[in-house]
Amino acid sequence: MYAMSVGAASPIPATAALLARERGGGRPYVSLLGSRAHTFFTDGARELFDCAGQGRVDVFFLSGGQIDGAGNINLVSIGDYARPKARFPGSFGSAYLYYVVPKVILFRVEHSRRTLVPKVDFVSAPGGSADHVFRPGGPIALVTSLCLFAFDRQHRRFRLQSVHPGHSVDEVIENTGFAFDQPAYIPVTPAPSTETLRLMRSRVAPMLAEVYPQFAQSVFGATACAR
């Protein structure tokens, strides 16, 4: 039995996970960090990590102040770690979950050369590991406001998978600080169906409001409901 888990400060992944559960009629299991209503954990804050260590968490989402072309993520600081120029909140569970969750989906709304960089200044968690390092998990994709990248674990590189409606491959290239593979044909990301939008607005948004009241309000105009 597998599960999607969503960590801190992740309203868009939370939307995706709850949507997947609505479509699946209650499966996969979904756990939102900070939620009492939308979690199946009962053993305290460590259960997410233990559960992932057991190989039972199938999907997790991570972001980064910086993400580089090898899938390394930086949630800590810009510049020299000892004397940083900018500081982010911290690595959260990334330095562990990135290694043990089979399908980690990276997300970063801001698609710019500031966020998608050649090399991160601090490796909160690396995109890949040496062969002898225990690592059943890692990145499979990166979603931004412009496009969807797939991650090739063998070559530790991103491949442009689709470009969102209204944007172009050139725009992606211009705003990406790292090199990535470009297939000959790059499709447009399919827009959500009417049914998907209906589910998000009517079912998912009110659930989101428990943990992300500002997001639910500003994006969907929704307020909290009981599940």
Add this chain to the structure above:
Amino acid sequence: MYAMSVGAASPIPATAALLARERGGGRPYVSLLGSRAHTFFTDGARELFDCAGQGRVDVFFLSGGQIDGAGNINLVSIGDYARPKARFPGSFGSAYLYYVVPKVILFRVEHSRRTLVPKVDFVSAPGGSADHVFRPGGPIALVTSLCLFAFDRQHRRFRLQSVHPGHSVDEVIENTGFAFDQPAYIPVTPAPSTETLRLMRSRVAPMLAEVYPQFAQSVFGATACAR
């Protein structure tokens, strides 16, 4: 805050611990393995061991199918371990608790050369350890139907402390398979006071009946009560 904890198959230690709590007006904390009414643990079967590891369990009781003069205890088997001549239930938590609980009181009702031996056939837990082995705990005493021994940790030997009313030092020597120190003056173990007997019969015995119904019934004629 310290506690007395009582393990499996230990009705006499349970009596002692509950009596100590009655006399102390609710202190020390007491936990009886297998009791719902007389335990302060809520974190499952491992909490006793974790709590002891934290150094918070002050007193524990252990017995042995064999106990030798160095304080080694055998809860496993007689003869060669691979082809034993007799088998006991097993080591329970002794191979851990004997090391970490500061005051372990050994008890063995049957005082004979069969039970108190020169050298145990199987060391469930040793009476002492090399200096570099982490060992805040160990034996402080051995109580039998005949006498009370104190344990000298430095020399890893028992010393006869007192002989129970109606028994003699010679009887102890004759029935003990190991050598022990004998002070010049060996007092008679004081009999329990009227008040102690009253507390045991009126307050302790009904509590014991939850975990040790047969013992409470046969020794005190008591049946279970709510605390």
Add this chain to the structure above:
Amino acid sequence: MTAIICSLDEALAPIADGCVLAVPRESSGAAMAATRALIRRGINRLHLIALPTSSLQADLLIGAGCIETLETSAVSLGEFGPAPCFTSAILSGTVRMLDTTCPALHAQFQAAEKGVPFMPLRGLIGSDVLAQRRDWRVIDNPFGKDDPIVLLPALSPDVGLFHAPMADHSGNVFVGTQRELITMAHAARKTVVTVETIHDGDLLRDPTLVAGTLPGFYVEAVAVEPRGAWPLSLPDHYAIDAAHMSEYARLAAAPEGFADYLQRYVYERRAA
């Protein structure tokens, strides 16, 4: 989704011949009705892990010839005396015994729960429990100096089996303070549970019951078996059946008596 709540025989399907089966101590909810059903089914070659001890459950399975390997820190009938089948199986060498100590089993299940390959534990050094376990290691504590400490490998049973007061329709199971059952379920590949009754609400949404609930996420199957721990106790629900335990101790002391017990209480009756 297949139904989590099913018949006892369906629920026990994941417990295959030769598997590593974990069961809890005698006072935490032993699935005795399920144990009798497994014996009726003729299960064999089990590697039984009793976390951390057992009484009637292990003894019955040993006597019925279901056990190849037994891994636990003690088997006895407590106040009712030694465990007769356990004792004679060890003396005759018909069961492979892995002697251990209670906190070692707890630590090994916690290692599996955390997805780490081992767990350190104090104690043990100088004991024959350690000397007999070639699968354990002693290292020098990297944070100390000349400080030997035992490392125990993680233990992931194929199936965990226990009895609990109640489950809801989603397979969430209330275990109360018997939290070793939660660790067992986290550590086991699959978990099978029998319960006294089905709770009609959602245990995960109940603000007090949720604190003692194992999520259905970890549960393979649940079967309803009222008095399913009988003749052992279920904490807060019923006490041990002392008369029956005495009868067992008396009968099982001899092979004919044990055969008689099996016939009367396992083969002829489904439950008490």
Add this chain to the structure above:
Amino acid sequence: MTAIICSLDEALAPIADGCVLAVPRESSGAAMAATRALIRRGINRLHLIALPTSSLQADLLIGAGCIETLETSAVSLGEFGPAPCFTSAILSGTVRMLDTTCPALHAQFQAAEKGVPFMPLRGLIGSDVLAQRRDWRVIDNPFGKDDPIVLLPALSPDVGLFHAPMADHSGNVFVGTQRELITMAHAARKTVVTVETIHDGDLLRDPTLVAGTLPGFYVEAVAVEPRGAWPLSLPDHYAIDAAHMSEYARLAAAPEGFADYLQRYVYERRAA
């Protein structure tokens, strides 16, 4: 026996200048009334461990100059933005930061809970989180082959401090599913708790509440502070005060604003 239930200031006495203080994540019951009282008392040189993250609690203590060392995996105000005092303290180097990752802190508290000197953890290898922590070790897994694994030292804070829904007169504290609070109390030398209310029964004797109860055995002192987690949430009791958090984020963005906030919400008022 001294009384476990006492005034807030009495309860906070064990939290001395320079001590290692553990507090829970922002959603598990942060003792905010107690935190304001500590600031009023002028506490300083704290080594604060937020298990595993923090929001307003760490930011307020940093801004008020109470923290020397901060050990946690993240500090932010969540939806309300970055934690302003944390961010500026790191940039100006006024706080010594020990960056970590959530499961590492949980594992280190579990090591202390078990009385073992370390705990292994997967992940971390190749990250700068590990590279920056000279107090962690990498060993070759003795049960594997060419399999590096991180060992983390046990972490025993001097005091654990949290807020919970209720305690009884013996100091037993109901924490529900926030079980990291139980591990924290097991790991800490002393534990101080604030609660919404006193429960008149015995929590250890209540067959359902007991499953979510920390025994008073581990508790040094309890003070009653209604809405003691405000403006943060208390699970199942009240939600975060979003308007107040927005106000904090706005004010604390500048030193004068933070001073104004401290004056209005910490020095002048005892509680909301």
